[in-house]
Amino acid sequence: xxxxxxxxxxxxxxGPTLAEIGAAIGAQIAAxxxxxxxxxxxxxxxxxxxDAASLDGxxxxxxxxxxxxxxxxxxxxxxxxPLLAKRPAAVVITPSRPVNPPRPVVAHARRHGxxxxxxxxxxxxxxxxxxxxxxxxxxxxxxxxxxxxxxxADLLGAADDLSRLLDELGGALxxxxxxxxxxxxxxxxxxxxVVSGGRSAWLEIRRDxxxxxxxTELVELLIPxxxxxxxxxxxxxxxxTAEAARNLKTILGEDLVARxxxxxxxxxxxxxxxxxxxCLVIEPFGVAVTMAGIQxxxxxxxxxxxxxxxxxxxxxxxxxVVMMVNAAVGLDIMSRGLYRAVRTPLVIxxxxxxxxxxxxxxxxxxxxxxxxxxxxxxxxxxxxxxxDLGILGLLYQLPEHARRGFVTETLGSVADDTPDALDQxxxxxxxxxTDCNITESARKLFIHPNTLRARINRIExxxxxxxxxxxxxxxxxTALAMFSLDSNPEGE
Numbered sequence: 001x002x003x004x005x006x007x008x009x010x011x012x013x014x015g016p017t018l019a020e021i022g023a024a025i026g027a028q029i030a031a032x033x034x035x036x037x038x039x040x041x042x043x044x045x046x047x048x049x050x051d052a053a054s055l056d057g058x059x060x061x062x063x064x065x066x067x068x069x070x071x072x073x074x075x076x077x078x079x080x081x082p083l084l085a086k087r088p089a090a091v092v093i094t095p096s097r098p099v100n101p102p103r104p105v106v107a108h109a110r111r112h113g114x115x116x117x118x119x120x121x122x123x124x125x126x127x128x129x130x131x132x133x134x135x136x137x138x139x140x141x142x143x144x145x146x147x148x149x150x151x152x153a154d155l156l157g158a159a160d161d162l163s164r165l166l167d168e169l170g171g172a173l174x175x176x177x178x179x180x181x182x183x184x185x186x187x188x189x190x191x192x193x194v195v196s197g198g199r200s201a202w203l204e205i206r207r208d209x210x211x212x213x214x215x216t217e218l219v220e221l222l223i224p225x226x227x228x229x230x231x232x233x234x235x236x237x238x239x240x241t242a243e244a245a246r247n248l249k250t251i252l253g254e255d256l257v258a259r260x261x262x263x264x265x266x267x268x269x270x271x272x273x274x275x276x277x278x279c280l281v282i283e284p285f286g287v288a289v290t291m292a293g294i295q296x297x298x299x300x301x302x303x304x305x306x307x308x309x310x311x312x313x314x315x316x317x318x319x320x321v322v323m324m325v326n327a328a329v330g331l332d333i334m335s336r337g338l339y340r341a342v343r344t345p346l347v348i349x350x351x352x353x354x355x356x357x358x359x360x361x362x363x364x365x366x367x368x369x370x371x372x373x374x375x376x377x378x379x380x381x382x383x384x385x386x387x388d389l390g391i392l393g394l395l396y397q398l399p400e401h402a403r404r405g406f407v408t409e410t411l412g413s414v415a416d417d418t419p420d421a422l423d424q425x426x427x428x429x430x431x432x433x434t435d436c437n438i439t440e441s442a443r444k445l446f447i448h449p450n451t452l453r454a455r456i457n458r459i460e461x462x463x464x465x466x467x468x469x470x471x472x473x474x475x476x477x478t479a480l481a482m483f484s485l486d487s488n489p490e491g492e
Contacts, residue, residue, distance in 0.1 A: 016040055016135040018090050020193040021059065022117050023202065025131050027092060030101040031109035031116035040089050043132050046079065055088035059132065063125040065096035076105050084108060090115035092132070094125040100336055135193075138216070151221055162229040169222060173215055175207035179226065192219055194226050201230060244271045245315045248324065251357055252317050252364050263357055272357050273311045276327035279351040279363035281371040283320045284344045285380050297321055297342065304341050308334045320371070322364065327353040331383045339381045347374045350385045369393055376485045395482055403482040410479035412462045424459050425480065427452070432477050436467060 017039055022029060041057030049060045060083055066073055073095070083091060091114060093101070101118045109116040119128060152172060158164040162179070170177035179194070180202045190211050192203040203226065205211065205219065250262040266272055282301065289297070298314055298321045305312040305323055313324040325334070335348055349371025351363035366386040373392050374384030386393065395403065407415050414424045427445065434440040442449040456467060466472040 016138070016193075018059075018115055018117070021090075021092075021132055021135060023193040024135055024191070025092070025117070025119060025123075025128050026121065027117035027119050028101070029115065030093075030118040031106045031114070040136070043129075043136055045129075046083060049083055049086070049088070052086070055083070055086040058088045060088045060091045061094065061125065061129055061132065062091055063094050063096075065125075073099070076102060077108060080105060080108065084112040084114050087112065088114060090117055092117045092119065092128065094119045094123065094128050100333075101340075103340065106340070134191075138192075151218065155222065159225050162226065165222070165225065165229075169219070170205075172218075173205060173207065173211070175205050178204045178206075180204055190216075192223060194223055194230065201226075241311070241313060245313050247271055248313055248322075248360065249315050249317055251360050252322070259361075266357050272313075272324075273326070274355075276353040276355050277324045277360075277363075278327045278329075278331070278353055279360065279367040280323040280325060280331075280383075281320050281349045281364070281367040282323065282338070283347055283371055283375065285347045285375060286345055289344070291316075291319070294319060294321065297344070300342050301338055304337050305334070308337065317364070318368075320368075322367075324360070331385075335381075335383050345380050347371055347380055348383045349374055350383050352387055369396060372396065373485070391478070391481055392485065395478070396485060400486055403486055407479045407482050407486070410463065410475050411483065414459060414462055415479075415483055424455070424462075425483070427455055427459065428476065428480050431456075432480065436473065 016024075021027070021040065039057075040059045043059045043061065044052070046060055046062040049055055049058065052058070062079065062083070064073060064076055064079075076093070080091065091109070093105075093116065095118075098121060101116065106116060155165065155168050155172060158168040166177045166179060190205045192205075194201040194203050203219070203223065211219070244266075247262045247266050250258050251266070253259060282297070284293075284297065294316050298316050301321060301323075302312075302314040305314055305325060309326045309329050311326065315322050325331075331348075331350055335346075338348075339346060349367040349369070351366035351370070354360060354363045370384045370386040370389060370393075373389055373396050374382075376396075377384075377392065389396075414421050414428070427441075430441045430444050434444065438449050438452060442452040445452065447455075460466065463476055464472060466476045
């Protein structure tokens, strides 16, 4: 990868901060903690960085791409290790295709105390580097010492109203000025990152001619005002979300009178989002957790949910963490972020979509059922969706003693906790998956079809013949599903 032409900063200069760079290139902070106000002194490619004696204050851009088209991605840890040892300010990883940060890589960066910026979308590395170089060039020209620039009186008069301030700034610059969630790389566009706490925004200024140094410094002087407006707006949003969380707890409760009053109030105040939502129930798996631990788990997961869906509501209800998130959110991607954030294994149940607060209790019960089934069938660190439960969702509603009795009567010793019984259940699961196709099942089990037929004969000597009896086969497979709910040591 070649340098794009922007000058690299010397050690004594002041460049853009890590927060500004992350906001500009849309990178996920994969390995915090780090100081977002640390200024980047220089930027270089991984190839040049590997030859440098020191990377103090440097930002390293590493292109993670296969050696041949459509080939496997190479070992990232091997390439990253010598760079991390030199302690750069941060490393930007640009994968050639969308992929989540590998846990060993994130853990290694944490141990070295180096920030890891991960570009989630498959963007060309040259485009990412060009965006960073643009920020470096901007910092080089606007943060250098120059004659002071004063803010005009009309701009100061509009400082208490963000919309009016943007309009006045657009008039002063004879340009179109917008505050966006992420940058756009259109022609004739100048961009400035605006960072407030955990939220990033992008000030876009569009006009035919480039900004003069004085105009650029004027914009820099006004950015703290915009940052303050964003912080105040987020604080107001946090208060609204807290009120929505309190009302959600009442709606999910058993007091019908209080629920009805809360439903009317929430509808009148438009307290909940109007778009379709999904209810998530999240529980720790395999560890004993007190109620204080559940509250701590909610505190750890809430900011991650809000990062994915700014309107997400997170509460603790009936001993579990409950989330209401936008139905358009990619739950698998979100869940991977949640799993990486906490060390405790989690099991997550997801309801169907709901569009009105009156449907929230039903969605909560669906998510409860999904998380209970997921816990029993080994759905650890993945989302179990209510719509995918199938017959398991129905069987779960039966009393446990009834399920166990049916399993014993139907499967006999196949339900025992012995190596032979475990192998027999594995064969039955494979037959169920292939619709009793002997050839395909033998291929999946890596045995000869004749060997499989012999093992099926042993199973049928216990359960009775089922291979050519649809009714008997249905009973066998139903009992196998019941076994997975109550007595499944394999965790499948």
